Amino acid sequence: MARLPLAIWKGPIPSSNYAAGPTTKIGTVHHVIVGGADGALATFKNGANQVSAHFIVCGPGDSSPDGTIWQLLDTGDCCYAQANGNYPPTAYIGIETSGQPTTAMTAAQCEAMAQIDAWASTTHHFPLVGPVAHGTPGVAAHCNPNGTPDPAWGNHSCPGPARLAQIPPIVARARAITGTVPSPSTKDAAHMISATSTGLGYYIAHSDGAVFAYGDAKYLGGCNPGASAPFPAGVTAISIEAHPGGGYYVLSSTHQVYAFGCPYYGAPAS
Numbered sequence: 001m002a003r004l005p006l007a008i009w010k011g012p013i014p015s016s017n018y019a020a021g022p023t024t025k026i027g028t029v030h031h032v033i034v035g036g037a038d039g040a041l042a043t044f045k046n047g048a049n050q051v052s053a054h055f056i057v058c059g060p061g062d063s064s065p066d067g068t069i070w071q072l073l074d075t076g077d078c079c080y081a082q083a084n085g086n087y088p089p090t091a092y093i094g095i096e097t098s099g100q101p102t103t104a105m106t107a108a109q110c111e112a113m114a115q116i117d118a119w120a121s122t123t124h125h126f127p128l129v130g131p132v133a134h135g136t137p138g139v140a141a142h143c144n145p146n147g148t149p150d151p152a153w154g155n156h157s158c159p160g161p162a163r164l165a166q167i168p169p170i171v172a173r174a175r176a177i178t179g180t181v182p183s184p185s186t187k188d189a190a191h192m193i194s195a196t197s198t199g200l201g202y203y204i205a206h207s208d209g210a211v212f213a214y215g216d217a218k219y220l221g222g223c224n225p226g227a228s229a230p231f232p233a234g235v236t237a238i239s240i241e242a243h244p245g246g247g248y249y250v251l252s253s254t255h256q257v258y259a260f261g262c263p264y265y266g267a268p269a270s
């Protein structure tokens, strides 16, 4: 059984819509729904359709907030999303993204994709590179890396040029999530600590936004210089609070709230 801790479980789906595993996965495939998350979920819940994905990433207009991750299928099982890319020896994890192929994903959706890719890479032991050629381990698009349809994968141009172009920065972010934490630039500046709900670990944040995780605390990103969510100029202090369900919030002295692995509900204007 392999389920992403950050995801909301929306399974099971009918057995006619997937092939039972467990099966080795060599990467992920980024798709676009050409519609909303709720419609895709209904489609995958209907056993007459014989289609599915492992994950759906919600976007603007969906019933769940932008960037919410739904998991429908254990990643050990095989989804029906990309023809030859569903099955061994070239079985991939399918991820559907809410929206249209002509529209780029939101920042929240990109962060969700990076979190899925990072977790999947660690869980299923494939490299964080991409977009890769079909059949190659890593992060793939439904179309070929150059945007052309692949007849062996159903002949689709999905996810479209805008979302295809987002794969390299998503992969870079996923590598940052799984890799070593970037060094802070101001180790002697103001900093703060927050314990995890278990009492078995804690986070330390530095005023430049760098976050460090110890014990059972899991590093899910920071505002470190060079990271995906750098602080704007003028931040002089930072606050960090572990979320009871996992993840953590970072608050800057200029009122930016960053949510890493937990829901974001807005912030006051600075």
Ligand SMILES: [Zn+2]
Binding pocket: 030, 031, 032, 081, 142, 156, 158, 159
């Ligand atoms: Zn697709």
